[in-house]
Amino acid sequence: MIEHLVRDNILRLTPYSSARSEFKGTASVFIDANENPFDTGLNRYPDPLQWKLKAQIGAWRRVEAEHIFLGNGSDEAIDLLVRIFCEPGRDHIVIVPPTYGMYQVSADIANVAVRSVPLQNTFQPDVEAILAQSDAHSKLLFLCSPNNPTANDMEPGRLRRLIAGFPGIVVVDEAYIDFSAQSSCIGWLKEFPNLVVLQTFSKAWGLAGIRLGMAFASEEIIALFNKVKPPYNVNELTQRAALEALTDKNRQEEWVRTILWQRTLLTQFLSGLEYVERIYPSDANFLLVKVRDANGLYRYLADLGIIVRNRSSVPGCEGCLRITVGTPQENEKLLEALVGFC
Numbered sequence: 336m337i338e339h340l341v342r343d344n345i346l347r348l349t350p351y352s353s354a355r356s357e358f359k360g361t362a363s364v365f366i367d368a369n370e371n372p373f374d375t376g377l378n379r380y381p382d383p384l385q386w387k388l389k390a391q392i393g394a395w396r397r398v399e400a401e402h403i404f405l406g407n408g409s410d411e412a413i414d415l416l417v418r419i420f421c422e423p424g425r426d427h428i429v430i431v432p433p434t435y436g437m438y439q440v441s442a443d444i445a446n447v448a449v450r451s452v453p454l455q456n457t458f459q460p461d462v463e464a465i466l467a468q469s470d471a472h473s474k475l476l477f478l479c480s481p482n483n484p485t486a487n488d489m490e491p492g493r494l495r496r497l498i499a500g501f502p503g504i505v506v507v508d509e510a511y512i513d514f515s516a517q518s519s520c521i522g523w524l525k526e527f528p529n530l531v532v533l534q535t536f537s538k539a540w541g542l543a544g545i546r547l548g549m550a551f552a553s554e555e556i557i558a559l560f561n562k563v564k565p566p567y568n569v570n571e572l573t574q575r576a577a578l579e580a581l582t583d584k585n586r587q588e589e590w591v592r593t594i595l596w597q598r599t600l601l602t603q604f605l606s607g608l609e610y611v612e613r614i615y616p617s618d619a620n621f622l623l624v625k626v627r628d629a630n631g632l633y634r635y636l637a638d639l640g641i642i643v644r645n646r647s648s649v650p651g652c653e654g655c656l657r658i659t660v661g662t663p664q665e666n667e668k669l670l671e672a673l674v675g676f677c
């Protein structure tokens with residue numbers, strides 16, 4: 336159904352066939368992959384398709400394992416999407432800035448053009464403008480909800496109109512969805528064969544260090560991911576760590592509750608500071624804050640060893656800093672520092 340969107344060389348590609356994926360059945364002697372036979376606990380290549388982990392993720396997100404791709408962070412999924420669908424010099428991606436920077440970077444690395452349709456003042460996507468500026472070479476539309484760095488959810492009605500009307504693949508990046516009251520778009524997958532939903536273990540799950548990202552999509556799109564991915568893209572330690580984390584979802588939910596409560600406290604405190612001009616509503620684990628002297632405040636905090644993200648030179652975020660909600664102790668330090676700035 337989406338075959339016409341795929342690059343010709345990817346359709347023609349004979350993928351690498353890994354030793355473990357060719358063999359189906361039970362065996363006790365594995366002398367096929369030039370591994371060291373002595374047991375270190377990690378001497379074997381990992382499952383290239385991570386079936387055990389996908390079964391657990393699928394049960395948690397109510398999706399069949401065949402609709403899941405796992406990558407070395409969701410950044411890997413973003414990169415693969417560009418390489419699967421966009422022919423350099425001919426096709427382009429569409430982004431809605433200000434938004435996550437890796438969409439543009441992945442396209443730039445692949446030498447694929449980028450069409451930008453800025454978000455409206457409310458930080459919502461301009462549905463009519465996006466559709467008007469899209470054509471048969473608009474292969475990917477990246478929407479980030481909740482959006483980084485503006486922190487807001489995109490309205491479901493707008494997302495649906497874009498997915499229904501866009502001529503290519505629509506990627507909804509839900510890296511921050513666990514902090515949002517809005518539901519995931521995963522439930523729409525059956526309705527929209529051109530939808531890809533990205534999520535990650537790097538945020539609410541507290542596992543940025545293991546590099547594990549998820550893409551949820553039709554079996555057809557997942558088969559394309561599997562065709563182009565490096566054979567063992569998710570290592571054994573990562574698979575084990577994620578399986579372990581999934582056995583204790585309460586811990587993740589408790590962190591999210593604490594972070595949301597800390598976000599409320601931070602917002603209240605910041606709104607009392609005379610140099611804070613605006614705190615944008617947040618559906619994520621960070622705040623976008625407009626201040627009188629963003630560069631000055633950024634440097635002042637950095638000198639005290641507190642690093643926030645300076646977004647003041649990003650069009651649409653002029654004068655803004657992006658502040659991640661830290662631990663209660665880290666937030667306390669930030670607040671103490673902020674009262675000393677004038």
Ligand SMILES: Cc1ncc(COP(=O)(O)O)c(C=O)c1O
Nearest residue numbers: 408409410435483510535537548
């Ligand atoms: C919107 C968004 N998508 C994706 C990522 C990257 O996620 P991962 O760590 O899974 O590569 C980030 C990281 O900051 C992000 O903000």
